[in-house]
Amino acid sequence: MKRVVFAVPGSLDTPTGGYAYDKRIMAELRHLGWEVDYLNIGDGFPAPDAATRAAARSLLGALPEGRPIVLDGLALGVLPDVAAELASRHPLVALVHHPLALESGLAAERAASLRRSEQAALAEAREVVVTSPATAKLVASDYCVPAARITVARPGNDPVSLSAREPNDIPHLLSVGSVVPRKGFDILVSALAVLADMPWRLTIVGDLTRDRSEAAKIRYLISQHRLAGRIETMGAIPSAQLAVLYAKADLFVLASRFEGYGMAYAEALCHGLPVIGTMAGAIPDTIPQGTGLLVSPNDPAALAAALRGIIADAEQRRSLSEAALAAARTLPTWRESAAIFAATLDKLA
Template identity: 35%
Template sequence: MSFPLHAVLPAGVDDPAAPSGGNRYDRAVLDQLHDRFPVREIAAPGTWPRPAETDRDHLSRVLAEFPDGATVLLDGLVACGVPEVLEPHAARLRLVILVHLPLSDETGLSPADAAELRTLEGRALHLAAGVIATSTQAAAHVAAMHGLAKVHVAAPGVDRATPSIPSPTGHRLLCVASLTLRKGQDVLLSALEQLTDLDWVVTFVGAGRPLTADTRHIRFAGPLAGAELEAAYADADLFVLPSRAETYGMVITEALAHALPVVATEVGGVPEALGVVASPGGGGGADAVPGKLLAPEDPDALAETLRAWLTDADLRRLWRSRAEARRETLTGWDETARRITEILREIEEGTA
């Protein structure tokens, strides 16, 4: 590979007040790559994917400073909305775009905005020497959406953690995700309204405006990181992620790293993150997941599943044993960095 590798990231990638899966992925991978070869990181200020003109100009100047033939790894949030900035440099630089979430897949967009972002992203990705996604499903989705011959996959890693200690009743529920429509916390709250006859507490961890006031049963903890986030996982029995869309779902593998069973929606790369295990308690095959997958936007099905969890000790033991087995198969960020290194080398050699 030609060195250094230039990595263009959104400014604020390390801001603990605004954590995101994409930011965590970028930081974890780049920390690993720094140990392998020279990497030059460049933070791009701006309200991506729709930056101000001054921020577009700044990115253009950054790209102009890179020497001919340089390999540049760009976060898709920065790159995908500004193909006109990439175009003057696409022939002389080796641009590689890492897509965490297709721009038009963000929830809450108007049809016109989604269509515009999809067009911009398609133009940007066709300028790239290579495109990387974070799950097999996401890669197929991006390739089909934009007519790309190939999208590479570099799945997120996870840091192995100390297993949580389950409570006798399994009543401690945890959801770690930004408080946005896409993450579906409103669906979880609607499901829990059907379970007022049972004992449970739910903690929502993530940046954003709380959906309701804190109560004895519901707590909005805000964004957490480091030891505080570890403590939240340690003080949980079941992880719940009712997302409407996910390219992978890194918080799922983080929960599994703590041996927490997971109830999540069957969207995007979530089944890939949750995985399948040979169930020690029987019922193997495709159904032997460490928890359960549900259709999105179905609070009734979620309530039924949570009721079963809270009232059936055998089910709790089965899901916990599966989560413990899945924990043993998780791969670390070193494997993600190895895969990205392999992809970059193939792109440089023209064999990708």
């Protein structure tokens, strides 16, 4: 039986798209006949302390020589020395969800340091798997990885059981993502503050503990703009509960400053929701033309204008919803995504 180790920094149940991708690809590879081992190399990445870094090196160094390793980019990018050690003894695959240096809110010096570190680490990998064509271009152009070593394995999608959607009397907006600067919730709240004259309500679903200062900032902005009765922050919730919210929503909106793919956008399409997002990173790849509206990132005025138009126009929402469902039928399944991943692993032989 073919065997591979997925080395991931932390629990696979961490509520982010990256961890959900890792967990599901591992499960689908098992269905395809692979024996997949999961190695938790510790929390705190991409800023591990010395003890966590040493423990990760020890855990990875103890793996049987020659065993293929998929190392999640959240850790790989800050472990170039460990990557060099592993590459001398193992076929090494880098899994890059999005470049670490493109996380929002980083000081310029920190971003430059991450870029150098990640470039050095990627140079040690025999193969690099990314989740979108846009990220593939970035890894090739900015990190000097030859295109022949890059594979795009987009996140998959599950079938969604849809019932007839009844518009709400007050349009219900849904936004899904961990509350961190990159997701742009501050931009979204500021945009909605301009639309206080319109009927709407917003539910934000996403981990409120990953960046507590950002979560506090969003709560402050909601209070400052007197929107507490119209915006609800729910934190991370089970997938079944989230599916109910998708079914009851009228519109999906997320003002991300960057996305390596944007799994929540694709999930919204699968639920037949019109989408408002930004033109950052891979989002234009994920949201086909005609399924929603994309604006420049970091632009509350542009986002407010897009929201005003679509909130006021139920017929436009209906048209965009039909296009979203048509686009969703072209998205890959998780089994198809895993088959692409498996083909990359097969090359290691």
